[in-house]
Amino acid sequence: MNVLELLIAVAFMVGVIGFVSLFALFAIWMERKVSAHMQDRLGPMETGGWHGWSQTIADTVKLLLKEDIIPTAVDQPLFRMAPYIVFTGALASFAVIPFAANLIGADLNIGVYYLVAVSSLVVIGILMAGWASNNKWALYGAMRSAAQMVSYEIPVVLSLLVPVLLAQSLSMQKLVEIQAGGFWHWTVFSHLPFALVAFVIYFWASLAEVNRTPFDIPEAESELVAGYHVEYSGMRFAMFFLAEYANMFVVAAVAATVFLGGWHAPLPFLELSTEVSWIGSAVVGTAWFVVKATFLVFVQMWLRWTLPRLRVDQLMRICWKVFLPFSFANVLLVSLWLAVKG
Amino acid sequence: MSFTPVLIFFLGGVGMVFAALVVSRLLAPHRPNPLKNTTYECGEEPVGSPWLRFNTRFYVIVLIFLIFDVEVLFLFPWAVNLRELGLFAWVDMAIFIAILMVGLAYVWGKGDLEWIRPRGSSAGSAKGR
Numbered sequence: 001m002n003v004l005e006l007l008i009a010v011a012f013m014v015g016v017i018g019f020v021s022l023f024a025l026f027a028i029w030m031e032r033k034v035s036a037h038m039q040d041r042l043g044p045m046e047t048g049g050w051h052g053w054s055q056t057i058a059d060t061v062k063l064l065l066k067e068d069i070i071p072t073a074v075d076q077p078l079f080r081m082a083p084y085i086v087f088t089g090a091l092a093s094f095a096v097i098p099f100a101a102n103l104i105g106a107d108l109n110i111g112v113y114y115l116v117a118v119s120s121l122v123v124i125g126i127l128m129a130g131w132a133s134n135n136k137w138a139l140y141g142a143m144r145s146a147a148q149m150v151s152y153e154i155p156v157v158l159s160l161l162v163p164v165l166l167a168q169s170l171s172m173q174k175l176v177e178i179q180a181g182g183f184w185h186w187t188v189f190s191h192l193p194f195a196l197v198a199f200v201i202y203f204w205a206s207l208a209e210v211n212r213t214p215f216d217i218p219e220a221e222s223e224l225v226a227g228y229h230v231e232y233s234g235m236r237f238a239m240f241f242l243a244e245y246a247n248m249f250v251v252a253a254v255a256a257t258v259f260l261g262g263w264h265a266p267l268p269f270l271e272l273s274t275e276v277s278w279i280g281s282a283v284v285g286t287a288w289f290v291v292k293a294t295f296l297v298f299v300q301m302w303l304r305w306t307l308p309r310l311r312v313d314q315l316m317r318i319c320w321k322v323f324l325p326f327s328f329a330n331v332l333l334v335s336l337w338l339a340v341k342g
Numbered sequence: 343m344s345f346t347p348v349l350i351f352f353l354g355g356v357g358m359v360f361a362a363l364v365v366s367r368l369l370a371p372h373r374p375n376p377l378k379n380t381t382y383e384c385g386e387e388p389v390g391s392p393w394l395r396f397n398t399r400f401y402v403i404v405l406i407f408l409i410f411d412v413e414v415l416f417l418f419p420w421a422v423n424l425r426e427l428g429l430f431a432w433v434d435m436a437i438f439i440a441i442l443m444v445g446l447a448y449v450w451g452k453g454d455l456e457w458i459r460p461r462g463s464s465a466g467s468a469k470g471r
Contacts, residue, residue: 009347013354067371068363072379073392088355095351106347113418114348134392135381147400150407157414165421230382235366239359313457316403320455324410324446328439331417335424339432 012105016094024245025056031301038305066234071134074231078132082125083232083239089121090246097253098172100263100285101274111172112164115254116157119209122247123149129240130228141227144312145211145218151319152208152215155201158327162198162334163187163258176262186261194334199259201327203296206251208315210244213304217312252296256289260296263289402454413442 029044033051036043048054070079095105096114108114123146130142164170166187167178179186188199208215211227219227229240256262263285265271272284310318381388420427420435449455 006346006350009350010354012347013350016351017354017358064362064366065370066366067373068366069374069378071381072376073381073388084356084359087359088352091355091358092348092351095348105351106344108345108348131393133381135388136383136392136394139392139394140396143396143400147403150411151403154407154410154414157411158417161414161417161421164418165424168422168425170418170422225382225384234370235362239362316399316455316457320406320446321450325443328443331421332436332439335421335432335435338424339427339429 009105012103013095016105017091020091020094020246020249021242023249024242025060027245027248027297028056028059028241029053030298034298034301035305038302060238063234063238068234068236069231071231073134075132075134078128079231082129082132083236083243085125085128086122087239087243087246089118089125090243090250092118092121093247093250096172097250098176098257098262099289100282101173102278103263103282103286104173107171107173110170112160112170112175112258115172116153116160119247119250120150120153122243125243126228129232133228133231135231137225137230138228141218141224141230144224145228148208148211148215148218148315148319151316152205152323155205155319155323155327156209158324158331159198159202159205160254160258161331162191162195165331165334165338166191166195172257172262175258176264179261179264180268181264182268183261183266186259186264188259191334194330194337195259197326197330198334199255201323201330202259203255203299205319205323206255207300207303208319210247210251210300212248212300214307214310215315216304216309217315248297248300249293252300253289253293255296256292260292262292397457399457406449406454409442409445413439 029052032043032055044052044055046052047058070076093115096108096111098104098107126149127142127146130138130140130145133139163175167175169175175187179190183189187195189195207213211218218224229237232240265284265288270284270288272280274281381392383389416438417435420431424431
């Protein structure tokens, strides 16, 4: 790898950090507005003018100016390390997410596998934060969070195996390429009903992965205050918050990539080939991809105001007794069909 | 194919958090006092050790997770090469999954997948052992 390639990779990484920060600012504002309007309220209306669009920018400045309190009882090294691990785990996932045909950090030949491995880092960071905080709320929140994240990882991985089987590859770009040529070629529609089942299981289980309603008992405000980040304040808390929204985007982006055609447009003529214009192709591809991912993020928010929180026993029952057998059966049926077809 | 961008993303993540904390350190006040630095417990003084004992279910769930996670690990290379390997590889994997499904059925039957276990069932499983 020469210096130019290195510089391009660094520039892309900086661009992704910028994108993640902007997306988090937008998504937090969007979440407030979506929840407000679904409850017949208005949400933030004052800051910045139109529908309080700069409310989250003001919040970020506020968090930046807040005192960073580290309680005396905490385990210092672990307490300080946790935000690094949580945020790095979230950011590292972006390295293999294809934004456009020519816009990807690293098109690894083990892309999906890398993604699954790296997203597990977040669990370690959360457990670390909960344990090091030396606080009862934090520890309970972290334990619940870890238990549900590891449990739901199995259905997530098994449903990701379905597109992998169809593409016979783990490379994220390859997974997008097989979905070229209009929305009826997208994995979710092209291999009914198996891919649709996999998509639904993936989306539900990924809600548990990012601790979203209906799987949000780790952060059940009414009983656990805030969960694993109770003791964090100021910028350290903001890093957890940023990582949470980055992870919401990652799971939505992965769903969009492997099931909903990635950067492909719904109709072939709405795309721009790299041969016509290199930059144009990157812009158009990224636009389609971000629209799809943001729509899925919107669905996550929509579900939050539609469904009640699940109890822990219901949560585990759904994972181990419904999702797990169904996703195994799904993988076996798809692979049988592929093996017979040859 | 190169893993260098992956390394750059890891360094970038660490750098981003570090930069944010440095900026906050420069701008934010820093006036700790003993009361402010106590552990948060709804305004009360913390009672007892925070490292509580918790439900052993968590441990059981992680054990079950470990088994299935390792199994999924084996599924990846199989899934990528299935088309070349054909029906024989599928039968192989079906047998492998079937064995693990027997394990799942066992755990299920024992009631270890129930978060809140009825009192009678623990006596039942003790008899089974």
